[in-house]
Amino acid sequence: NAGVTQTPKFQVLKTGQSMTLQCAQDMNHNSMYWYRQDPGMGLRLIYYSASEGTTDKGEVPNGYNVSRLNKREFSLRLESAAPSQTSVYFCASSDVGGPDTQYFGPGTRLTVL
């Protein structure tokens, strides 16, 4: 099992460009999550998907969109990147959506110039 995989690992964008971060899990988990990690602020939830076909906003959703393509895949899109979106992005998944362990991908380091 690969667990949770993310692509790309690194990305540099110019202000106004768009891109999609990809995430896939092979653990048959129902729930998937996107976080951003910034120095001194820990992890903040951007969006989550409790099950296939549903998505909900987290703490910091502005400037992002998500798609739960199927049970395995959950993508995060930046339509018009801004320097404030420079961060490390982590995807995670968990089973059932209940109080269970979240499994994290290795992260994508994004820089917006």
Next chain:
Amino acid sequence: GDSVTQMEGPVTLSEEAFLTINCTYTATGYPSLFWYVQYPGEGLQLLLKATKADDKGSNKGFEATYRKETTSFHLEKGSVQVSDSAVYFCALSSNTGNQFYFGTGTSLTVIP
């Protein structure tokens, strides 16, 4: 709303020293509590968890006890090693289970 507060870092200890990282939480109902560890350049990994009051989670010599009376879940290890150098995150899973709340992380450096 639900939240987690953990002690500020960074923390620097000598090898074999005792470690405590404080974590307190605010939540309605009965959340589950977690400690995650992040090694340099990697994603977060579950270190231990506890799902109800008075439960003790343990792994790799680390322990934490779910204390409802003090709303705390402090992480402890009796003798740290250089390989324990990492960032440690306390986290809470809400009653509904749909959202996790993370603390800001505590960076630990263990020197030989």
